[in-house]
């Protein structure tokens with residue numbers, strides 16, 4: 001078997017490769033090639049997306065499968081450590097903190113890199129030209145632009161959302177008018193929030209994001225000690241977003257004054 | 267519990283939450299995709315218990331190394347399905363399951379082949395996928411069926427169909443591209 005396949009031979013095999021239908025030595029040669037050839041990588045990705053559409057979805061996994069699987073998850077944070085409401089991306093409860101911290105710092109670097117793009121709007125212009133319809137396209141474009149993994153992708157989704165038709169901006173500021181966070185709310189109620197200089201909170205405290213709708217405050221998420229970036233859903237007729245500081249892991253009804261507040265611009 | 271919000275999160279955000287050791291996020295990913303992952307593994311392996319092992323392995327891998335999922339390389343669904351398929355094919359090609367495979371081939375012949383049309387998912391895209399499959403030249407369709415659902419290598423497919431190997435690999439590739447073309451025209455799949 002010739003391991004030094006020509007480019008054309010490699011290309012001819014990409015369909016079979018995507019379906020795991022090549023011999024092991026061919027697979028090794030193709031994988032080595034993919035590492036250096038973005039065009040062939042794209043083609044494999046495309047074939048796999050088509051294959052995924054062919055695969056029968058079933059409806060849900062058979063009864064009991066999740067329970068049997070969950071029993072094997074080791075060192076998972078206990079369910080009681082999860083917040084009562086909302087996202088808790090900053091949750092650090094449970095074991096194996098070292099591993100998580102390493103992952104966290106890698107993610108933080110990626111977010112910082114992506115935040116530059118958001119700030120300059122450079123990625124945004126590319127996004128805008130590619131933006132056709134709101135919902136699906138945002139996901140696709142953000143996916144195409146993302147180079148730093150899932151976390152940074154969220155940042156870029158937020159950047160794309162800011163440019164979408166019907167997107168409404170929210171600038172959350174402190175009572176002293178210092179910027180805390182920027183948010184964007186899309187027509188379908190999807191929202192993204194990005195930190196704009198909110199201070200880190202001490203241990204045991206968390207930010208909590210609220211929608212103010214018809215005089216009521218509804219919890220949207222519990223980002224943790226740092227705001228960072230999060231996605232959320234707002235109810236219809238949301239007039240404003242508010243941030244409070246609560247005891248971790250967050251509360252159902254806040255008794256505290258908002259530390260930040262911003263009107264949803266029309 | 268935050269299940270409402272998790273249910274509305276995109277897959278990429280879900281994987282971020284899994285990276286933060288949110289077991290409920292893994293449960294949500296499982297709810298969304300385990301049925302498909304299991305159905306595909308079972309389709310290839312013809313064995314419920316072995317298919318469940320594949321499902322567990324794939325989701326434990328996601329739990330332990332969520333950063334292996336790169337949204338640049340496609341959707342979470344296709345990532346999980348590709349992993350499930352690869353694992354199922356590995357098992358199929360191992361000695362242990364050789365006999366099971368021979369039984370399966372005998373059954374496959376008795377059933378007069380596989381039928382992609384019964385395997386497409388029953389969501390909004392199903393009709394378009396069915397159409398795209400129906401539009402494939404029959405040779406391309408058979409080659410893809412035998413490779414993907416039968417777990418056969420293109421060489422084995424060539425043998426089964428009595429066609430040259432080179433022809434089979436180009437049928438698989440052109441069939442996949444043709445489907446992608448008709449699906450994109452219908453607004454399905456990545457741009």
Ligand SMILES: [Zn+2]
Pocket residue numbers: 007010033037039040041
């Ligand atoms: Zn190439």
